[in-house]
Amino acid sequence: MAREDNDTHKEDASKSDVAETLNVEKIDDEVVVANExxxxxxxxxxxFTACVAYAAFHLITLNIFPMETWSFRIxxxxxxxxxxxxxxxxxxxxDTETGGNVGWSPSKLELLPGIVGGLLILGATLLSLYAAHIVVIQGQMAPPPWVWEYASIGTFAAFIVAIxxxxxxxxxxQYFGxxxxxxxxxxxxxxxxxxxNLAALQSRAGVMPTPPDFWISLTGILLIMELTRRVAGMPLVVIALVFIAYSFLGPYLPGILEHSGYRAARFFTYIYTDNGILGPTVAVSSTxxxxxxxxAAFLQESRVGEYFVNFAFAVAGRTRGGPAKVAVFSSGLMGMINGTSAGNVVATGSLTIPLMKRVGYRSQSAASIEAAASTGGQIMPPIMGAGAFIMAEITGIKYTExxxxxxxxxxxxxxxxxxxxxxxAQKLGMRGLPSSALPRMEEILKKVFLFIPIIILIYTLLSGYSVIRAGTMSxxxxxxxxxxxxxxxxxxxxxxxxxxxxRMAIQLIAVCACAGIIVGVIGLTGVGLRFSSMLLQLADTSQLLALAFAMxxxxxxxxxxxxxxxxxxxASVIAPGLIRLGIDPLTAHFFVFYYxxxxxxxxxxxxxxxxxxxxxxSDPMRTSVTAFKFGLAAFIVPYMFFYAPGLLLQAEWPEITQNMVTALVGIFLLASAVQAWYFGHARIYVRIPxxxxxISMISGGTYTDIFGIALGIGLFFWxxxxxxxxxxxQPKQPAPPPSQQQA
Known part of the structure; x- marks a missing residue:
């Protein structure tokens, strides 16, 4: 009897510990990064005031008082x-906990560059104010040439000192540098x-730029790249630098990469126009x-993210490997209100990853499952991580389509x-979470009205409202x-x-502006057409090989x-080549977007x-390899909708239905082969068939589908x-809390 009481006590302690861990209140909290x-x-x-004013400015401009396009984007x-x-x-x-020293005073080493930088920026500011007074207040066409020349050089010099x-x-x-x-x-x-100088720049930038045009454009581009480095790291900045270098090294490169090169003044002023930075990427980010x-911020402020995760736990928490399935479900929901895969991981993973570890998943597997699920949130309609908006801008296809x-x-x-x-979960004998540690479905259903903003968004979009009007109503x-x-x-x-x-928008705006640099280089140098030619040559050998290269x-x-x-x-580099192969633009862009x-x-x-x-x-590199494994079955999906357009609703409903059902069967078989589990442990001689x-079900053909299904049925009986x-x-039970262990 004492042993039964002890077992019951341990079980209650385990459930209590899981219940304590299931704390979703921080799901909607802001994520603070190490350099914020x-x-x-x-x-x-x-x-705080600047952030509020910035967001309010966009709401007012988009809905009430529209601005001239270039002015708005600038x-x-x-x-x-x-x-x-x-x-x-x-x-x-x-010190990431306290955020650096509480008290601060500039060292002697900082004083000299601080004085130089301050004088430079003060002079540039006064000259700019003088120029603005002449143009705006006095109504003259332009200030004396020397005003902008000194102001632009002073701005660039101040930037160099400051950077x-x-x-x-x-x-x-706690202090501004x-x-x-x-x-x-x-x-x-x-x-x-x-x-x-907007009116003049729209006609002369990239064609006959003046020295101030060059210095200002160069400074603006460097500012964008520096902010991108701060908020998104070096990868995008490095790629931008490679493309910029390509613009000047073209005459010295071999083969299809060769071009005549460009003068610095023409190049940098061209990039800071609607052909580059102010082009499609910033057009989408600014609207x-x-x-x-x-x-998304309004949803999070009203704690809708918390409800999404509770809803996922109520639906999937009891199933085998419950927290992992919750991660898949909740990350899809949170992906609708989160603009990046990594941000989605941080938002939901702080809850699901510890719970996955408690029910028996290794740290590496738990992190990988959350990463794969959160990445899928970026392709989840209706928002699709904001990528669909850029796709609509580039292709001209309606967003609703x-x-x-x-x-x-x-x-x-x-x-x-x-x-x-x-x-x-089946291989490792995983179990779900106890019912006592999960939200009650009847309580969750009482708040189902929290889905109303999402429903209104979808309804208004499908009803023909503009994206801006639909977003505002939601x-x-x-x-x-x-x-x-x-x-x-x-x-x-x-x-x-x-x-x-x-605060949430800064990263995406910076990367969109930086991506505009790359898009501008691609348009100026024609490197996208060169890749298209390469794809055409590969397609002459094998269309599948061309698709693999594009992937x-x-x-x-x-x-x-x-x-x-x-x-x-x-999309700027690869999609034009796929379209030249004869692939439908919608399919080509979805193929690129997916990968x-x-x-x-x-x-x-x-x-x-x-x-x-x-x-x-866990180890980051091993985690990335495992995440790749968990997402491996998804890597064949773009090939499926290439060979079977019905998966993109580009066919009649009987064909769409057939394509979807056979695609699901194909993914089931592929996942079984990768995980070595097909109604039981699958050995190598089962995994290969x-x-x-x-693979036979990728093409969407009737005979290949019948072959794949027949082979799957035969392996099922085996x-x-x-x-x-x-x-x-052995299934792992959640460990009791430290207090119970000590007892």
């Missing part, structure tokens, strides 16, 4: 630069110059992306990851719905949501970048896997007769 400042007193209020980029440099330090703080100092001196979390303030002022001066980030076409590919992706997770709905909960959004919470939105290039170009930038770059997204879990640079590894405490059956279903390991 946390200033106090007036500095904190300055950043202001959009400049505002992000100002907030970004003030908010994000050049490098990580030494070198920001790398040299230790940043402080003088060098970052100068970088913010430089961003404002670039904006002022471009706005005042759709910023609007839906504000929408893209959203509908993405439904089946998203289902196939999550089905692939779900099956990989389920087979892993945003208002999020506020109204919150009034039915304890997290009612009044004026204070709305202002807080605007502040959160601007590899898309993944390589997308490594280390957020979804929007990864797709924008890959640009999957690059987040593809070694050696797998940002989503690295984020998961940091939470799980499974792989053959899965497995039922001979395969073992015993788990490789």
């Amino acid at each position: 400042r946390d200033p106090k007193s007036w500095r904190g209020w300055f950043i 202001t959009h980029v400049a505002g992000a630069l100002v907030i970004g440099f003030i908010l994000m330090a050049a490098r990580k703080f030494q 070198l100092s920001s790398w040299a001196f230790k940043p402080q979390a 003088w060098y970052d303030v100068i970088l913010a002022i430089c961003s404002v001066l670039v904006c002022v110059y471009l706005l005042i 759709y992306i910023i609007l839906f980030i504000i929408f 893209l959203m509908m076409s993405a439904i089946i590919p998203a289902i196939l992706y999550f089905a692939a990851v779900f099956l990989m997770v389920d087979f892993e 945003l208002i709905a999020a506020v109204v719905v919150s009034w039915l909960t304890q997290h009612r959004m009044g004026p204070v919470r709305i202002i807080s949501a605007l502040n959160r939105a601007s 590899v290039i898309s993944i390589i170009l997308g490594m280390g970048m957020p979804t929007t930038a990864a797709y924008a770059v890959a 640009a997204v999957i690059s987040a879990i593809t070694p050696p640079v797998a940002l989503a896997a690295y984020a998961g590894a940091a939470i799980a405490g 499974l792989l053959i059956a899965a 497995q039922k007769r001979f395969a073992s279903t015993e788990p490789l390991e």
Whole structure:
């Protein structure tokens, strides 16, 4: 009897521990990165006010008082630069808990460059104000030539002093570095110059630029690349530098890479036009992306993310390997309100990864499952990680058509990851979480109205409303719905949501602007057409080989970048070549988009896997390899919708239905082959036929589908007769909390 009481006590302790771990209250909290400042007193209020004003500016401009296109995009980029440099330090703080030293005073070493930089930026500012007074107040066409010449050179010189100092001196979390303030002022001066000279620049930039045009454009481009480095790391910056170098090294390169080269003045002024930075990527970030980030911030402020995760736990938490399936489900939901794969991992993985480890998953597997699931959130309609907006801008295809076409590919992706997770759970004998540790479904269903903003978004888009109008109506709905909960959004919470939105938007705006540099180089040099020629040559040998080459290039170009930038770059280089092969533009762009997204879990640079590894405490490289394995079944999906357009709804419904069913069967067989589990442990002589059956179903042909299904059925009877279903390991129970262990 005493032993039974002890066992019951341990079981209750285990359930209690899991229940304590199931704390979703922090799901909607802001994620603070290692180089993000946390200033106090007036500095904190300055950043808060700037963020609120920036988000409000976009809402007002998009819905009430529209601006001229170039002016709006220039202001959009400049505002992000100002907030970004003030908010994000050049490098990580030494003490991540306290954010650096509490007290700060400049050292003697900082005084000299500080004085020089301050004088330079002061002079450039005064000259710019004088020029603005002459043009705006007095109404003259232009100030004397020397004004802009000295102002532009002074701005560039101040930038150089500030950027070198920001790398040299230790940043402080609670104080603004003088060098970052100068970088913010430089961003404002670039904006002022471009706005005042806008009419002239639209005709002469990239054709007959003046020296001030060159210095200002060069400064603006360097500012964008530096902010991108701070918020997204070096990968995208390195790729941008490679493309910039290619613009000048073209005359010295062999074969299809050769071109005549460009003068620096023409090149940099061309890039800072709507052919480059102010082109499609910033056009999307200044409208759709910023609007839906504000929408996501309003959802998070009303704690909808918390509800999404609770909903996922209520649905899938009891099943075998429950937390892993919750990760798949919740990451798909959270992906609708999160703009990056890595951000999705951080938001949901902080809860699901520890729970996966408790029920028996290794740290490496737990992080990998979350990374693969969170990556899929970027292809989940209706928002699709904002990549669909860029696709609509580039292709001219209606966003609603893209959203509908993405439904089946998203289902196939999550089905692939779900099956990989389920087979892993069966192999290892995993169990789900106890019912007492999970939210009650009847309580969850009482708050199902929290899905209303998403439903309104989908309905308005399908009803023919513009994306901006649909997003704004959904945003208002999020506020109204919150009034039915304890997290009612009044004026204070709305202002807080605007502040959160601007902080969330900085990274995506920076990478979109930086991706615009690459897009501009591709357009100027014609390198995209050269890749198209290469694809055509490969297609003469084998169309499958050309697709494989396009897949590899898309993944390589997308490594280390957020979804929007990864797709924008890959689409500019690869998609035109696929279209020249005769592939439908929708299929070509979805093919590229899919692999640009999957690059987040593809070694050696797998940002989503690295984020998961940091939470799980596992080795990043091994985690990325395992994440690649969990997402492997999804790698054949783009080939499926290439050979079977019905998967993109580009066919009649009987064909669409056949394509979807056979694609799901093919993914099931492939996942079984990869995981070595097909109604029991599958040995190598079973896995090889499974792989053959899965591949035979890629083309979507009737005979190949029949062959694959017949082979799968035959292997099913074999497995039922001979395969073992015993788990490789004994099921692991959640460990009791430390307090119970001590007792």
